[in-house]
Amino acid sequence: MIEESELINEAxxxxxxxxxxxxxxxxxxxxxxxxxxxxxxxxxxxxxIAEDYSISYPDSCNYIYLAIRDLLLSKDVKPDCKLPLVxxxxxxxxxxxxxxxxxMRQDIQNWMGTVYQMLQGSELARVKxxxxxxxxxxxxxxxxxxWEVMGKCFTDxxxxxxxxxxxxDAKTKAAGIERSSDGSLLLGSKLxxxxxxxxxxxxxxxxxxxxxxxxxxLADINPDLLVEIxxxxxxxxxxxxxxxxxxxxxL
Numbered sequence: 001m002i003e004e005s006e007l008i009n010e011a012x013x014x015x016x017x018x019x020x021x022x023x024x025x026x027x028x029x030x031x032x033x034x035x036x037x038x039x040x041x042x043x044x045x046x047x048x049i050a051e052d053y054s055i056s057y058p059d060s061c062n063y064i065y066l067a068i069r070d071l072l073l074s075k076d077v078k079p080d081c082k083l084p085l086v087x088x089x090x091x092x093x094x095x096x097x098x099x100x101x102x103x104m105r106q107d108i109q110n111w112m113g114t115v116y117q118m119l120q121g122s123e124l125a126r127v128k129x130x131x132x133x134x135x136x137x138x139x140x141x142x143x144x145x146x147w148e149v150m151g152k153c154f155t156d157x158x159x160x161x162x163x164x165x166x167x168x169d170a171k172t173k174a175a176g177i178e179r180s181s182d183g184s185l186l187l188g189s190k191l192x193x194x195x196x197x198x199x200x201x202x203x204x205x206x207x208x209x210x211x212x213x214x215x216x217x218l219a220d221i222n223p224d225l226l227v228e229i230x231x232x233x234x235x236x237x238x239x240x241x242x243x244x245x246x247x248x249x250x251l
Contacts, residue, residue, distance in 0.1 A: 016052060019060045028067045034084040043084070047091035054098025061099040064092075065107075072111050079118045083125055086115065090132050093141050105146055113153035130154050164220075171223040175230055185215055194233035202229070 019027070030046055033039075053060035071077050072085050089108075092100050112133070119125040133151045136142055148155065169179065178186040187195065195215055202225075203212045218226045 016057070018057055019053065019063055024063050024067065027064060028071075031067060031071055031085065031088065034081070034088070036078070036080040036084065038084040038087050043088050043091050046088050047095050050092045050100065051096035051098070054096040054100055058099050058103075061103055065089075065100060065103050069107065069111060072115055079122065080125070082115050082118060083128055086129060086132055090135070093136065094139060101141065105142055108150045109152065112150055116153040116157075168220055168223040172219050172226060175227040177219070177226070177230065179219075183216060185219060187215075190237065191230070191233055194236050195229050198229045198232045198236075 027046070027049060030042065034042060050061070050064050053064065068085055068088055072082060072089075077085075089104065093104060112129075116126060116129060119129060130151070133147075133154065136150070137144065137147045141147075142150070172179070172185075180186055185192070192215070199213075199215060199218065206212050213221065215226065215229075218229075
């Protein structure tokens with residue numbers, strides 16, 4: 001097996017040939033070594049190797065890019081191993097540049113959405129993926145139009161969230177729940193108190209404290225449940241009121 005240092009040395013020879021099969025196999029092996037951990041040294045090494053072929057070796061550039069792309073799209077590669085591969089792409093775009101810009105410009109849109117879906121269930125990973133995409137616009141690596149096309153999965157998600165929020169706001173408003181300008185729910189102190197009691201009871205079986213939501217968050221993600229909680233809280237308040245009336249009558 002070719003050592004990483006040997007692969008770099010061969011790439012740095014004055015007379016450089018396209019990557020041969022053994023060198024490409026070693027590059028792929030190094031990519032797989034990343035696993036779920038974004039080792040900066042290894043990412044830099046992979047980027048440096050790619051840079052040596054970035055100007056006059058279109059075939060090698062394609063081989064290197066496709067090696068990364070194949071792993072990004074592979075169902076055999078675990079979702080938590082996707083981001084480090086994206087970081088390799090990012091490093092090549094920002095450091096190696098050259099022929100890779102055009103090669104990737106034409107293709108990133110074909111895997112970005114798929115990777116985004118593979119990261120479903122890990123909002124943090126999705127946020128990090130979006131952050132990488134955002135930096136490509138900040139660094140002006142691609143034209144704005146090309147950049148937008150690459151990130152269609154993000155803008156589509158933004159539209160879904162916006163529509164869902166409008167629906168949620170309409171449902172809560174119909175139930176007599178208004179929002180202030182900062183997004184907080186405009187509730188009487190007593191009603192809020194009892195709604196929180198009901199919500200706490202609903203979430204009592206949730207062992208992960210971070211998974212528990214506030215009334216405001218519930219209004220965004222499950223307005224129907226919020227309306228039911230409001231009804232339950234109002235029911236408790238009515239029971240208390242009737243109990244008070246009964247006590248007065250008894251006196």
